[in-house]
Amino acid sequence: xxxxxxxxxxxxxxxxxxxxxxxxxxxxxxxxxxxxxxxxxxxxxxxxxxxxxxxxxxxxxxxxxxxxxxxxxxxxxxxxxxxxxxxxxxxxxxxxxxxxxxxxxxxxxxxxxxxxxxxxxxxxxxxxxxxxxxxxxxxxxxxxxxxxxxxxxxxxxxxxxxxxxxxxxxxxxxxxxxxxxxxxxxxxxxxxxxxxxxxxxxxxxxxxxxxxxxxxxxxxxxxxxxxxxxxxxxxxxxxxxxxxxxxxxxxxxxxxxxxxxxxxxxxxxxxxxxxxxxxxxxxxxxxxxxxxxxxxxxxxxxxxxxxxxxxxxxxxxxxxxxxxxxxxxxxxxxxxxxxxxxxxxxxxxxxxxxxxxxxxxxxxxxxxxxxxxxxxxxxxxxxx
Numbered sequence: 001x002x003x004x005x006x007x008x009x010x011x012x013x014x015x016x017x018x019x020x021x022x023x024x025x026x027x028x029x030x031x032x033x034x035x036x037x038x039x040x041x042x043x044x045x046x047x048x049x050x051x052x053x054x055x056x057x058x059x060x061x062x063x064x065x066x067x068x069x070x071x072x073x074x075x076x077x078x079x080x081x082x083x084x085x086x087x088x089x090x091x092x093x094x095x096x097x098x099x100x101x102x103x104x105x106x107x108x109x110x111x112x113x114x115x116x117x118x119x120x121x122x123x124x125x126x127x128x129x130x131x132x133x134x135x136x137x138x139x140x141x142x143x144x145x146x147x148x149x150x151x152x153x154x155x156x157x158x159x160x161x162x163x164x165x166x167x168x169x170x171x172x173x174x175x176x177x178x179x180x181x182x183x184x185x186x187x188x189x190x191x192x193x194x195x196x197x198x199x200x201x202x203x204x205x206x207x208x209x210x211x212x213x214x215x216x217x218x219x220x221x222x223x224x225x226x227x228x229x230x231x232x233x234x235x236x237x238x239x240x241x242x243x244x245x246x247x248x249x250x251x252x253x254x255x256x257x258x259x260x261x262x263x264x265x266x267x268x269x270x271x272x273x274x275x276x277x278x279x280x281x282x283x284x285x286x287x288x289x290x291x292x293x294x295x296x297x298x299x300x301x302x303x304x305x306x307x308x309x310x311x312x313x314x315x316x317x318x319x320x321x322x323x324x325x326x327x328x329x330x331x332x333x334x335x336x337x338x339x340x341x342x343x344x345x346x347x348x349x350x351x352x353x354x355x356x357x358x359x360x361x362x363x364x365x366x367x368x369x370x371x372x373x374x375x376x377x378x379x380x381x382x383x384x
Contacts, residue, residue: 026329030348031341039179039193039359039372046184050102051109054199057178058113061196064175068197069120071172072127092119092126103242106199114197124197128154128241133384134215135322135352136273137330138280138296139304141338148211148275148363149343150203151375152193153356153384165379166355173358174374182248190248193361193372200241201248203361207368210254210276212261213361214244217269217285218309237267237287244272254279262290271307277365282307303335320384326352340364340371348375351382 042057058065096104096118107125111118136150155169176195181188192204205211243264251257254276261272262283272283280296282305294312296305305312308322316323329346340362347353347360354377361372 024325024350026325026332027345027348027353029345031344033344033373037374037376039177039374041179041181044180044182046182046189049109050105051112054106054110054197055113057180057196058110061176061178062114062116064172065114065124065197066116068169068172068176069116069124071168072123073120075168090119092122093117096122099239100242103199103239110197110199121197125199125241128195128198128200128202133309133320133356134213135306135308135326135347136213136215136271136282137304137306137326137343137346138211138273138275138282139330139338139343140278140280140296140298140335141303142335144278144298146211146275146277146280146365147338147340147343148205148213148273148280148365149340149347150213150273150361151347151352151357152202152359152361153354154358155356160383165381165383167383170356170358177359177372177374179370179372188368191368191370192245192248193359193370198241199245200239201245202241203363203372204244204248205363205365205368205370206248206251206257208277208366209252210257210274211363211365212244212248212257212275213273214240215271215273215307216309217271217311237265240266240268240270258283258293261285262293265289271309273305273307275363275365280305282312284311303338304330306330322352322354325349340369344373350377351384353377354382354384356384 044053046053096107107121108118111121133153134150138148140146154173155167160167173195176197178194178196180192180194182190188207190204190206192201203213243261243266247257247260251260254274257274258281266285266287269287270285272285274281278298282294283290284292294305296302306323306326308316310316326346329349333342333346344360344362353375357375357377359372360375361370363370
């Protein structure tokens with residue numbers, strides 16, 4: 001509920017309309033986007049030592065990482081008159097040794113290569129656990145072919161610039177977006193869309209097995225509580241983005257992935273959206289366990305599932321209703337026209353596309369296909 005009150009307050013101070021229930025024509029012809037918006041690829045070689053496997057990417061993006069972390073620290077300095085800065089610089093660093101292998105060693109390697117303080121890299125990786133606002137769609141065409149697409153929106157509450165109607169962190173994130181090909185023995189294990197310097201996974205595909213995205217779930221026991229408990233010594237919960245990466249690494253079937261994501265204790269509530277070669281699911285998670293598994297299969301009449309940041313069995317809040325226009329545009333496209341291009345059009349319709357949107361990812365599991373693009377929402381555009 002706290003999120004909604006902050007959204008309402010922001011509506012009162014922004015010049016952009018916040019009525020996301022307004023009718024917006026479904027976009028057509030948005031695909032393919034401009035070539036310069038296509039996101040580059042890097043290889044993460046899992047045969048290398050964990051503290052070295054991110055070196056190439058880190059060196060390529062150190063300047064952008066420093067700019068992003070500098071803005072996070074600037075915003076943190078506003079909170080409690082800067083009292084969080086000593087925590088970031090001194091107290092977070094030792095906690096890296098509490099992370100499961102190989103994540104702690106990877107973060108240490110990124111800090112060393114970038115010459116960014118270790119505590120700041122830990123903070124950078126924590127941040128995504130609690131500030132993502134997303135739309136994910138898993139869909140099946142008339143021939144049973146499965147597709148998965150998502151908008152990742154990030155930066156909510158993080159530095160709204162009233163002079164140009166943008167979110168500070170969102171603008172700094174776009175230069176950090178990369179596609180990653182995680183390889184072992186020269187073969188692809190899985191692919192992801194990531195932010196450079198961030199070692200967890202928010203969007204990924206295990207070719208021929210399943211696709212996976214994670215959306216934040218807004219609840220009163222949000223991720224900040226679980227993270228605080230972790231910092232204070234409770235270690236039973238898993239970081240969401242480490243759980244998704246482990247699932248991509250270790251699950252060899254759709255059902256195994258569902259089981260891992262539904263039953264592992266976590267630090268924060270979330271939605272996991274999964275697509276297999278013949279089925280799909282949205283897993284609604286509390287910290288301890290799954291609350292609901294909403295399934296898409298050949299035996300039911302539903303041909304797509306669309307998840308934003310609210311339980312699918314409850315109405316979306318009027319102040320942040322990306323669900324209704326998204327569903328309307330999916331039905332307008334129709335199952336017979338389902339394609340990656342069609343999904344890109346749906347995700348290009350405001351307010352599904354908004355000022356927070358950093359990228360759109362498109363995936364097709366059978367072909368192991370992943371492509372992604374940076375996104376910009378020209379005015380008039382919703383803040384979220």
